[in-house]
Each structure stands twice: as structure tokens, then as C-alpha cells.
Amino acid sequence: MAATADQSVEVVTAAQLSNEQVEQVRGALKEALGSDIAFKCRVDPGLISGIELHSRGTIVRNSWRADLDRICEELNRVDYLQES
Numbered sequence: 001m002a003a004t005a006d007q008s009v010e011v012v013t014a015a016q017l018s019n020e021q022v023e024q025v026r027g028a029l030k031e032a033l034g035s036d037i038a039f040k041c042r043v044d045p046g047l048i049s050g051i052e053l054h055s056r057g058t059i060v061r062n063s064w065r066a067d068l069d070r071i072c073e074e075l076n077r078v079d080y081l082q083e084s
Contacts, residue, residue, distance in 0.1 A: 008038035010054040014047040014063070 011017075011025055022041060030036050044052075050063025 008040055008055075011039050011041045012044050012047065012052040012054060013041065014043070014045055014049050016043055017041055 029039060046065055048064035052063055053060040
């Protein structure tokens with residue numbers, strides 16, 4: 001995930017994060033990216049559960065909504081192949 005000091009990452013969750021959870025996110029991002037980066041949190045109840053990271057050129061999805069979307073795509077693909 002590309003982010004610089006002038007580009008923040010948006011952390012999207014299904015519910016509001018506690019202060020402790022925000023600090024856990026901060027630590028995980030620092031460990032993954034090698035430095036502190038700016039980020040903001042946003043709540044999207046449509047995720048159902050999980051977390052997404054959005055930056056200018058990248059979206060990392062790990063949520064039930066993303067899993068359900070992938071399952072639906074696969075089922076549609078299988079149905080299409082069976083009709084062919």
C-alpha cells in the first residue's frame with residue numbers, strides 16, 4: 001500500500017473503533033509500512049464485519065461484505081459456465 005506523509009490511509013470498519021483499537025491499527029500500519037503514516041477512521045456498517053484500508057491507489061479488503069461479493073461472483077461465474 002503506497003502512502004506518504006501527505007497522503008493518508010482511510011481505515012474503514014463496520015463499527016466505531018475504540019482508542020485502544022486505533023492505537024493497534026497505528027502500530028500495525030507502522031510495522032507493515034516501516035514508518036508512521038497519517039490515517040483517518042471511517043465507519044461503514046455495510047462491511048458487516050472486518051476492516052478495509054483505502055489509499056489513493058490501493059484498497060485492501062478484509063470484510064464479510066468483500067467475502068460475500070467474491071462468493072456471489074464465483075456463483076455467477078459457475079452458473080454462466082453451466083449455461084454455456
